[in-house]
Amino acid sequence: MISKENVKQVASLSRIHLKDEEIEFLAKDLEKILDYIKKLEKLDISSVEPTSHALPTKDVFREDVVKPSLSQKDALKITQNKEKGSFKVPKIIE
Amino acid sequence: MKEFETVIGLEVHLQLSTKTKIFCGCKNDFGYDPNTLTCPVCLGLPGSLPVFNKKVLTYGIKAGLALNCTISSTIKFDRKNYYYPDLPKAYQISQFDMPIAKDGYIMITKEDGNDKKIRIHRAHLEEDAGKLTHDTESSSSLVDYNRTGTPLLEIVTEPDMSSPQEAYDYLQALKLNLQYLDVSDCDMEKGSLRCDANISIREKGETKLGTKAELKNMNSFKAIKTALEYEVKRQQEVVESGSAVIQETRLWDENKNVTISMRSKEEAHDYRYFPEPDLVPFTVSKDTIDDIKKTLPELPAQKLERLSKEYDLSDYNAKIIVSDKSLALFFEECAKLYKDTKKICNWINGSILSELNNRKETISNLNLSSKNLVDLIKKVDGGILSNLIAKDVLGIMLDTGKNATSVVEEKGLAQVSDDSELEKIVDELIKENENVANQIKEGKESAIGFLVGQAMKKTKGKANPKKIGEIIKRTLS
Structure with a gap:
């Protein structure tokens, strides 16, 4: 059973804000998804390799060669919150 | 408890x-x-x-x-x-x-x-x-x-x-x-x-x-x-x-x-x-993996074992030498130029490490080639420098990057081994320390050391201590 508390915790881990009616709806929805997973769990997959990637490619490397980086100005174009060449964020205290 | x-x-x-x-x-x-x-x-x-x-x-x-x-x-x-x-x-x-x-x-x-x-x-x-x-x-x-x-x-x-x-x-x-x-x-x-x-x-x-x-x-x-x-x-x-x-x-x-x-x-x-x-x-x-294995350098434990054997180093000396890759390299360069590895170790583990500490430097950044160190050691062997003065010479070599020969020449630091000059110093000392001289005459050999020390003081470390000792003995026997 997925409780509202479960949904709230997952939402907070994912930094998602949910309205009450959404929490209720999602609890039911997640329940359905987990039911389906339970169905899958019954299958015998002992002889199947886990699929971490859909494509049959391997070993795609890059040589250790320097390429130009963005300028500080260009890097900071993606934010309005900047100071002293840095991205400015709400104060983080550990 | x-x-x-x-x-x-x-x-x-x-x-x-x-x-x-x-x-x-x-x-x-x-x-x-x-x-x-x-x-x-x-x-x-x-x-x-x-x-x-x-x-x-x-x-x-x-x-x-x-x-x-x-x-x-x-x-x-x-x-x-x-x-x-x-x-x-x-x-x-x-x-x-x-x-x-x-x-x-x-x-x-x-x-x-x-x-x-x-x-x-x-x-x-x-x-x-x-x-x-x-x-x-x-x-x-x-x-x-x-x-x-x-x-x-x-x-x-x-x-x-x-x-x-x-x-x-x-x-x-x-x-x-x-x-x-x-x-x-x-x-x-x-x-x-x-x-x-x-x-x-x-x-x-x-x-x-x-x-x-x-x-x-x-x-x-x-x-x-x-x-x-x-x-x-x-x-x-x-x-x-x-x-x-x-x-x-x-x-x-x-x-x-x-x-x-x-x-x-x-x-x-x-x-x-x-x-x-x-x-x-x-x-x-x-x-x-095998290819990379071949590129692995000699690691500290292996180097410790090899250097100890190859150069007959004490455990203490070998450990200090191996504690820094560039120091080990420097040691081996010196060992190729000079046989007495114990002396090289004494220099590295003593004066050179203390200079490195004082200067907060690594051996590779230090103004010192293996050849220059070996030349300095040879000057001590040859009686041109006393151990004490040699340490000062090392300091000047590191400051200036010059080799031992030029430092000794420029600063007039060569050890005085000339007999007539040393005899003059001994004569003066005997006059100044009559009591001690008499003791030596009476056979108190241990008092010789005191006069040698005085000689070193007088000459600011430049007198050849071994020769001074011999001359004192000769004069007072």
Whole structure:
């Protein structure tokens, strides 16, 4: 059973804000998804390799060669919150 | 009173010194203006894709082999998900269940002289995060993403260390091995080597591990040792007062010399690891491993054994020489030019190391070639310089980069060995110290040393002490 508390915790881990009616709806929805997973769990997959990637490619490397980086100005174009060449964020205290 | 034992495991984050970052072509370097070494991959911009730097794999395998690990034949990367402003993608590309290396060990020498094996649980590759600075005045933090994507090797030990001293010795041994490999500069001040420690205590004889605390924020090996010592005491006091140690992260405060609990998180971390879909798996063939094995340099333990045998060094001397790769190289260069390796060791372990300490330099940055040192030693052998003056000459050589011959000539430091000059000095001394002279005449040989000392004083160390002694004997017998 997925409780509202479960949904709230997952939402907070994912930094998602949910309205009450959404929490209720999602609890039911997640329940359905987990039911389906339970169905899958019954299958015998002992002889199947886990699929971490859909494509049959391997070993795609890059040589250790320097390429130009963005300028500080260009890097900071993606934010309005900047100071002293840095991205400015709400104060983080550990 | 209960008797306790300490259990310590260490996690070391090592920045690998490849030219570029782990997943993009940005320069992997330190000390640049903020946000001048980034690209769409570093900043986690939509549509950008990471591509694995082959050199990082090589360095990782090298380190794994040097730590006696088994290298995995297939490796993959996983996403470790968490939200923090130093992590632009909100996940760190790391390795979860298929690390590049596992089940290794390194040997340390304990204080009692016995060797102890510290097992390496695993070593995995991952990307470093950005750097946050917190201004005390303002209500914001600043982020510099230059460090994002710096290749890291995280080396995790088993809980095999049973004292802060052993943890310190492990770190020294680890650092030395890694420096020999040339895969990282291992500079804690620059953050290229960082270490967290897990520590717990238990009653002697207990086999179950106690509840551990994770210590962070130590900026030197010495700080790690001091923090661990503090923590041993703290945990013992907690247990003895009848309470239980709680599992938590504690920060080392270097000014107050205490560990401070970080506010415990209300929710346990759930990193929701899953395979990184943007990077394909990588295979490491036996041939690749063998090829890399061939490039491994002579490691400290092997070098210690070889140098001890080849040059007949004492254990003490050999250990000091091997404790620094460039020092070992310097020693061997000298040994090729000069047979008496014991004398070379005495010079290196004495004057040269103290000069290095005073100047906060490494031997490779010091103004001294192996040939110049050997020439200086030969001047002492030949009686041109006394040991004492030779030390001064070394100092001047390091200041000026000149060789011993020019320093001796310019400063007029050559030892006085000329008989007539020395006889004059002895005559003066005998007049000034009649009592002592009489004692010598009466056969008190030990008093000769006093006069030799006076002679050295008079000539500011330039008199040849052996000859002075002979002349005193001759004159007074």
